[in-house]
Amino acid sequence: MIPGLLNIILALLIQSTDTMRAEMVVNQIMKRGIKHEATLAAMQAVPRHLFVPQDLQNYAYDDRPLPIGYHQTISQPYIVAYMTAQLQLGKEDKVLEIGTGSGYQAAVLSEIVKEVYTIEIIKPLARLADSTLTALGYNNVYCKAGDGYHGWEAHQPYNAIMITAANNKVPKALFEQLNEGGRLIAPIENMGQQQLVLYTKKNGEIRRKDLLPVRFVPFTRDNN
Numbered sequence: 001m002i003p004g005l006l007n008i009i010l011a012l013l014i015q016s017t018d019t020m021r022a023e024m025v026v027n028q029i030m031k032r033g034i035k036h037e038a039t040l041a042a043m044q045a046v047p048r049h050l051f052v053p054q055d056l057q058n059y060a061y062d063d064r065p066l067p068i069g070y071h072q073t074i075s076q077p078y079i080v081a082y083m084t085a086q087l088q089l090g091k092e093d094k095v096l097e098i099g100t101g102s103g104y105q106a107a108v109l110s111e112i113v114k115e116v117y118t119i120e121i122i123k124p125l126a127r128l129a130d131s132t133l134t135a136l137g138y139n140n141v142y143c144k145a146g147d148g149y150h151g152w153e154a155h156q157p158y159n160a161i162m163i164t165a166a167n168n169k170v171p172k173a174l175f176e177q178l179n180e181g182g183r184l185i186a187p188i189e190n191m192g193q194q195q196l197v198l199y200t201k202k203n204g205e206i207r208r209k210d211l212l213p214v215r216f217v218p219f220t221r222d223n224n
Contacts, residue, residue, distance in 0.1 A: 017049055020061040024048075028063050029081045036085035042111035043081050048074075051104035051132060068102045070122045072217055075164065079214065080105055086198050086211065087160040087183050089113050094155070096177065098148035099164035099219075103129030106141050109162070116141045117155050119148040121220055147222035151177045158182060166194050167219035175199070175206055187216040 025044050034040065049060035052074055056066050065073040084105075089095065093113040097106055100120035106129070109116045118141060120126035126145035133141050144152065150173045151161075157179035163170065163186035170186055178184055184199040196211040 017047065017061075021048065024061040024063075024077050028078050032078055034078075034081050034085050036088070038089065038091075038112045039081050039085040039108075042084065042108045043077065045111050046104065046107045047136070048077065048104060050136065051102040051107070068125070070125055072101055072122065072125060074102050074104050075216075080108055082212075083162060083164075083185050083196070084108055084112070086185050087162065089160060093159035094157075096152055096155070096158040096161045096174075097164065098151070098162070098174070100126055100129045100143060101164065103133045103138075103141070103143070105162070105164060106143075107133060107136070107138050110138045110141045113159075114140065115155075117144070117152050117158070118142070119144050119146055119152060121145070121147055121222060149173070149219075149221055153177060160184070163187070163219070164216065165219040166214075166216040170199065175201065180204070185211075187214045189218075 021044060025040055029043060049057040052060050052066050052068060059066060063076060065076045068074050089112045091114060094115045095109050095113050097116060097118040100106055100118040106116050106118045120129060123145045126143055130143040149171045156177035158177055159179050159182050161174055161178055161184040166187040166189045168189050178201045180201060182201050186197055187194045188197045194214050194216060196214045198209045198211055200207045
C-alpha cells in the first residue's frame, strides 16, 4: 500500500462514523424530543459501531436494535437515549445497570456520571463488554458476570438503576439499593405486552410512571 494511504483511509473512516453518529443524534433523537444535553453529548461521543459485531458495523447508526449474539441485542439508539434522559443524571451520580449486553449503554452512562456498575448474566458477553470498555478507556465502568436479580449490594446505594431486560416486576433488592430520591427505569411485561416504567423513590415509597411501549429481551436468571 502507498505510504500514508492507510492513514488517509483511517481518517476518512473516522470522519464517516462521526458524521453518521451526528446524524443519528439529530434525526433519531433530537427530532423526537429528547433535549437532555448530557445525554445528547454522550450519544455523540460513544462510538456505537465498536459495540456491535464487525459484520454489522455498517448498520450501527441505523434506527433499530441489532443482534450481538447469545439471543441478545443492542437497543435502538433512541431507546438508549430516552432511558438515559429519563434518569436525569448528574456528574456525581453512581448508576447500576442490569444487563450489560455489548457495553454500549454503560459507555453512554459513563460519559455522564461518576461511576457505572453493570452486571451481565451471560459470561462471554460480560467478558467481551469488559474488554471493549477497557480498550476504549471507559475506566469508570465496573463490569461483573452474574445474576442481576439481587443487584450489586457492595456498591449501594445508587442514584439511579437501569434494567435493560423485561420482567413482570422489579426485584425488591433493586428498590432497596436505590438511594432516596433515586430513579429506576425498567421494561415491565404484563400479558405479553411490555411497558417502559420509571420508578422514583421518595420518603421510602416507590412511585410509578408508565412511559411508552417497548420490546426488550427477557430478564433471565441463573438457575444453577
